[in-house]
Amino acid sequence: MQAASFWQSMVFLVLSAITLGLAVFTITRTNPVAAVMSLVGTFVGLAGIYASLSAHFLAIMQVAVYAGAIMVLFIFVVMILNRDEVAPVSWRGILSRGLGVVTTAWAFSFVTLLVVRAVSPAVGDGKIEGSGALAKLLGVPADVDVAFGTVKSIGKGLFTDFVFPFEAISVLLLVAIVGGLVVSRSAKQEHHAEAVADRDKAVRAQIRPSSIVGAGAEEADAAHSHAAAEHH
Amino acid sequence: MPTTYYLMLSFALFVVGTAGVLLRRNALIVLMGIELQLNAGNLAFVAFSRAIGNDGGQVFTFFVIALAAAEAAVGLAILVGLYRQQQTVNLDEARLMRG
Secondary structure (H helix, E strand, O other), X not given: OOOOOHHHHHHHHHHHHHHXXXXXXXXXXXXXHXXXXXXXXXXXXXXXXXXXXXXXXXXXXXXXXXXXXHHHHHHHHHHHOOOOOOOOEOOOOHHHHHHHHXXXXXXXXXXXXXXXXXXXXXXXXXXXXXXXXXXXXXXXXXXXXOOXXXXXXXXXXXXXXXXXXXXXXXXXXXXXXXXXXXXXXOHHHHHHHHHHHHHHHHHHHHHOHHHOOOOOHXXXXXXXXXXXXXXX | OOHHHHHHHHHHHHHHHHHHHHHEOEHHHHHHHHHHHHHHHHXXXXXXXXXXXXXXXXXXXXXXXXXXXXXHHHHHHHHHHHHHHHOOOEOOOOOOOOO
């Protein structure tokens, strides 16, 4: 346990100010492009915070995947749907929705206060006055190994302890690809896809009638057995 | 820096994201609010991972990033479909399934 140095505090302060400020900027813009750009800034600030938490590989991935790939997707959609906003904030049911925000803020601040009170760290020098595991968890963390948060140690975790979620994520991404394609195709493309599917079904029925499942199956089976009987 | 500060930042980010989701009516901004919420969760994951000196939390953050990518892809596809059908991305006008 060592006290947080002045520079560490400054870095955290500046990065969190950037992150929070740009996050607020994101949700207040009426121009979607400005909102996306602010969100990119938020993610870059978060990447800096991750780096200050010795999560170096994660910081790089945050910039590459979030600020790079996902935000490019957003920009594409903004370009497709380039529409001026009529009314940024809707007043329909604003009371209940505002209440939702206030309740979230209250609940979270309640939990945070509870946690802070439980340990009551003297601000600045990071001295922990509380006791027990919680105080240790929430105070200034002990120094970690040099290998902490590197590609090697993360990769080891991915392919040993977390190999099942890792594989499950690949299925999730596949579902997202197929879902994205199916949901966003136009009516014309949908009709075309249905026509192709019908044609494939007809060809399949000719080649191997028993492969048809569903409504036409009995019919096909009947025709098949009929043909077989004639053959005999 | 004590982990508490990171948790406070995470909390503030989550509230900002929630405000974006609940108060804005532009579906794009709502999706961005969801991204902010996911990132607030990520920050808490990484802060706790550093606090206990175990980088399993960082591995989980990778999963959340993949999840966010999938969510963004499907969400934006739905948005494009909605725009095709109704020429709007205003969530107040998208009431097809409201009954």
